[in-house]
């Protein structure tokens with residue numbers, strides 16, 4: 001039984017612009033199964049539909065059509081069961097400012113009907129570097145500390161499926177490392193993890209499988225290692241202040257003076273350099289690096305073909 005299953009899920013929001021009654025299609029027949037024990041990455045540019053998928057999963061938004069289950073429980077017809085199996089770390093920091101950290105976690109335990117939870121709460125506080133903040137009022141915490149509390153709050157009822165919606169947006173390196181160590185450890189112990197992030201380096205390092213979403217459709221879905229293998233194996237990178245010949249410019253990713261060209265083999269790299277020399281383009285800081293997930297992502301997003309509708 002999959003940990004998370006999206007079966008031909010569509011979502012249309014009422015369109016804020018356009019004539020009355022018109023809708024905007026945020027998800028278009030998305031099908032996706034995430035197996036138990038996976039560390040799964042959901043990637044996509046702003047507005048692709050990632051948060052909409054998570055909101056449907058968490059029962060915060062209803063799908064217009066299709067079905068979503070968590071370990072077999074339907075998120076609509078079996079809401080309480082599905083919700084209990086999920087720990088969701090939301091993107092936004094929303095808190096009741098009147099409680100301290102420990103009180104917040106006790107209240108959340110009560111919400112899920114978990115009694116005598118202090119030992120697990122202490123473990124969560126320790127693992128997330130919050131022990132000395134246990135009695136601090138939520139108002140006194142920095143943004144990064146609040147985010148750690150959000151993670152603890154999501155895990156207080158020991159859910160088998162953990163969903164993290166951009167948990168590292170705007171947080172410092174130390175928290176990212178603490179968080180990933182903690183979540184990776186839970187995953188090792190059997191928890192399923194679904195992660196959305198804009199940090200592709202993190203997704204590459206952590207996720208066994210990745211789905212890429214674009215305008216509400218899945219455009220890539222594979223093992224991370226296979227996505228990387230399918231990409232051009234190398235990237236030629238150099239700096240220049242000159243204009244590139246048209247055929248190179250069309251294939252290059254250009255950021256200011258930095259030019260990056262995907263290359264499948266050594267011959268292609270030689271051809272690029274020969275073309276540059278012939279055109280009289282002056283290059284500096286030439287290097288060849290392995291293609292990474294960002295190269296794959298940009299490649300997939302530039303190509304509108306869809307897989308597994």
Ligand SMILES: Nc1ncnc2c1ncn2[C@@H]1O[C@H](COP(=O)(O)OP(=O)(O)OP(=O)(O)O)[C@@H](O)[C@H]1O
Pocket residue numbers: 013014016024026044045046047048049050051052053
């Ligand atoms: N409540 C809503 N009403 C109308 N449109 C919405 C609503 N929520 C989201 N949308 C639209 O649906 C699309 C998908 O949004 P969603 O927040 O799911 O994207 P996302 O992939 O999570 O983006 P980001 O990376 O920016 O968080 C966007 O075009 C967004 O404007």
